[in-house]
Amino acid sequence: MILIICPNCGRRNAQEFRYGGEVNPRPKQPLEVKDDAWADYLYMRDNRSGVQKEWWYHQAGCQLWFLAERNTQTNELLRTYLLDWS
Amino acid sequence: MSLKLIRQAFTNTPPPRMWHQPEFKERYDVVIIGGGAHGLACAYYLAKEHGITNVAILEKRYIGSGGSGRNTTIIRSNYLTPEGVRFYNESVKLYEQMSAEFDFNVMFSQRGHLTLAHTDSAVRTMRRRAEVNQLQGVDSHLIWPDEIKKLCPPIDVSEHPRYPILAALYHPPGGIIRHDAVVWGYAHHADRMGVHIHQLTELTGIRVENGQVVGVETNRGYIKTGMVLNATAGWCSLIAAMAGVRLPVTTFPLQACVTEPLKPFLDVIIVSGSLHVYVSQSDRGELVMGAAVDPFASYSMNGSLAFTEGISGHILELFPALSHVRILRQWAGLCDMTPDYSPIMGFTPVKGFVVDVGWGTYGFKASPISGKTMAQLIATNSTPDLIHPFRLSRFYENDLVGEKGAASVGH
Numbered sequence: 433m434i435l436i437i438c439p440n441c442g443r444r445n446a447q448e449f450r451y452g453g454e455v456n457p458r459p460k461q462p463l464e465v466k467d468d469a470w471a472d473y474l475y476m477r478d479n480r481s482g483v484q485k486e487w488w489y490h491q492a493g494c495q496l497w498f499l500a501e502r503n504t505q506t507n508e509l510l511r512t513y514l515l516d517w518s
Numbered sequence: 519m520s521l522k523l524i525r526q527a528f529t530n531t532p533p534p535r536m537w538h539q540p541e542f543k544e545r546y547d548v549v550i551i552g553g554g555a556h557g558l559a560c561a562y563y564l565a566k567e568h569g570i571t572n573v574a575i576l577e578k579r580y581i582g583s584g585g586s587g588r589n590t591t592i593i594r595s596n597y598l599t600p601e602g603v604r605f606y607n608e609s610v611k612l613y614e615q616m617s618a619e620f621d622f623n624v625m626f627s628q629r630g631h632l633t634l635a636h637t638d639s640a641v642r643t644m645r646r647r648a649e650v651n652q653l654q655g656v657d658s659h660l661i662w663p664d665e666i667k668k669l670c671p672p673i674d675v676s677e678h679p680r681y682p683i684l685a686a687l688y689h690p691p692g693g694i695i696r697h698d699a700v701v702w703g704y705a706h707h708a709d710r711m712g713v714h715i716h717q718l719t720e721l722t723g724i725r726v727e728n729g730q731v732v733g734v735e736t737n738r739g740y741i742k743t744g745m746v747l748n749a750t751a752g753w754c755s756l757i758a759a760m761a762g763v764r765l766p767v768t769t770f771p772l773q774a775c776v777t778e779p780l781k782p783f784l785d786v787i788i789v790s791g792s793l794h795v796y797v798s799q800s801d802r803g804e805l806v807m808g809a810a811v812d813p814f815a816s817y818s819m820n821g822s823l824a825f826t827e828g829i830s831g832h833i834l835e836l837f838p839a840l841s842h843v844r845i846l847r848q849w850a851g852l853c854d855m856t857p858d859y860s861p862i863m864g865f866t867p868v869k870g871f872v873v874d875v876g877w878g879t880y881g882f883k884a885s886p887i888s889g890k891t892m893a894q895l896i897a898t899n900s901t902p903d904l905i906h907p908f909r910l911s912r913f914y915e916n917d918l919v920g921e922k923g924a925a926s927v928g929h
Contacts, residue, residue: 447824451814453768468914475766475857475913479755481817504769507818 437512440494452487452497454478481505488512536702537709542716545742546574548896549734550749551721551757553577554586555697555882556874557749558704559889560896561713567890568897571712574743576736578720582701585751588851589882590774590796590808592787594631594692596651596658598643601907602860602921603654605887608904610691612886620703624695625801631692632666634790634836636681644687651689658689670786672837679835681792692787694798694806697882704889724760724871731761731870744870745896752817752852754875761871765862766913767854770811771818772879773825775848777840779803784837793832804846807833811853811879819850853878860919863892863908864901872896873910880921 436446459465459473478484484504490496501510526533548564550557553575564570577583593613595606616624635641644660651658663675666686675683705715716738723735724746733742748757752769780803789796794810809829812822826845834841855878856862862876874892877884891905901909907919 453815471914472764476764477755477766477768478759479765479768479815481753481756481769484815486815504815504817507816507820 436488436500436509438490438493438496439498439512439514440496441490444490444493448490448492450489450491452489454480455485455487455499483510536706537715540714540716542739542741543572543574543714545572546714547572547743548574548745548747549741549743550575550747551734552584552749552751552753553581553705553715553717554584554749554751555582555701555704555885556586556751556877556888556892557747558701558708558715559885560747560749560874560892561708561889562704562711563890563893564896565708565711565713568893570893570897573708573712574714574716574741575708576719576721576734577715577717580717581705581715582698585851585853585877585881586697586701586885588774588849589697590798590806591694591697591882592631592692592789592796592798593626593628593695593883594689594787595656596631596633596647596687596689596692597921598647598650599860599919599921600650600654601919603651603656605904605908606884607654607656608890609884609887612890613693613695613883616700616703616886620707622699622703622706624699624703626693626695627801628691628693629798630669630786631689632661632669632786632788633687633689634666634683634788634792635685635687636683636790636792638684640792641685644685647687656689657691658687661686661688670784670788672783672839673788674836674838681835683836694787694800696801700882700885704885721757721760724757726761726868726871729867729869731868746871747892747896748871748873748875749892751854751875751877751881754854754873758866758871758873758875761866761868763866763868763871763873765873765875765910766857767862767876768815769817770815770853770855771820771850772808772811772853773821773829773848773850774806774808775821775826775829776800776804776806776846777843778846780805780843788836790832790836793835795829795832795836797833797836805833805840805843811855812850817852819852821848821850853881855879857913858918859921861888861908862910863888863905864895864910866910876908 856876
């Protein structure tokens with residue numbers, strides 16, 4: 433993987449970006465979550481071999497956080513897109 | 519060993535097989551997933567110290583084909599946390615006895631290990647590490663540029679580089695070893711004691727009934743067993759998922775490379791946390807170099823230009839004389855990184871499914887002691903004190919270890 437398509441800036445050198453880890457949704461009701469579930473959220477990971485949904489950050493560019501789908505076996509980047517806040 | 523060699527030379531008989539290719543048994547007492555140094559060492563100690571020989575090792579490819587054959591072979595115990603130092607020091611002691619124990623030369627060369635400090639904060643960390651190490655009885659102390667230059671003449675200790683060398687943590691027992699020989703030694707002796715090594719055997723499922731492991735499915739058929747050890751490093755999350763266990767592990771590739779062979783040039787092992795580089799010279803004369811883990815998680819073991827560019831720049835900053843030396847080959851291994859840079863050893867919520875994973879960038883040097891303690895854990899069904907800090911439940915008990923003295927970790 434040499435190039436990454438930033439949803440804002442387009443095709444850029446991968447070294448401008450920082451990897452943000454697999455998508456790991458934060459519990460919706462933090463106050464009601466038990467300690468074990470917090471530990472699961474904080475530490476436990478799927479660590480998928482295959483297509484993974486993950487965060488990327490355009491650190492040396494527009495500083496946008498965005499999502500990507502990447503095959504972790506081949507590093508093929510399938511698509512990059514913005515989080516749908518709705 | 520030498521007498522055996524001479525006899526074989528004169529009698530024209532082929533040397534006996536190091537290990538055999540046995541048929542599957544219907545049932546094994548213990549099934550170890552992963553034929554690397556950790557899995558093999560565990561089988562060796564299960565047989566040797568606990569008399570448990572009905573053991574199978576399942577290896578997807580050939581033994582030592584993962585991290586055990588891809589690391590940069592550095593053995594040391596100058597870690598940062600007392601838990602880490604105690605643990606790795608036991609490992610160094612076992613490595614020191616290994617050639618005699620195996621009657622097989624693993625070429626362990628304790629040539630001294632220097633961790634360079636390029637900033638004031640790094641010097642402080644090194645001081646702290648030296649104190650922690652000495653408290654645990656490990657030979658480790660701080661030295662200054664004049665002594666560094668004496669131990670390693672080709673290094674540039676001047677003020678010219680962008681990150682001048684201010685001091686180094688000197689660890690005389692640190693050394694390098696022939697990693698394939700370690701794997702073969704364990705495999706040979708485990709095999710002789712009755713352990714079955716099944717290569718080209720891939721795990722496809724783990725059968726769990728009422729929270730207890732009852733067997734494993736492979737591409738060669740089903741095996742009954744009540745105890746499965748996951749020792750699969752970079753692939754450990756996938757194996758654990760077969761038993762329904764989630765692990766706090768992310769797999770990152772770690773790249774390394776060697777240069778063309780040179781005449782003896784570098785006696786000691788040089789490591790720089792700030793420059794993310796470690797280098798030693800092998801017995802063949804190649805400089806073996808490694809860096810930090812790749813910047814993003816992946817199961818791909820492809821090399822990258824970013825790595826060769828980065829490591830060349832950093833090596834030249836330390837050794838300007840190497841500017842005309844060419845890189846011969848590069849490779850990558852998969853590292854199972856944990857949030858606190860410490861391994862995960864011990865029981866899981868599934869009965870009969872134990873893990874020896876999360877070894878990240880520091881697994882090879884721990885092989886003997888992890889094998890020994892995991893064998894003890896399996897045989898006695900209780901966690902030895904030495905590895906109690908590394909249990910999986912620490913993540914639920916807010917008791918992380920925080921081992922930032924690990925390789926390729928910035929300080």
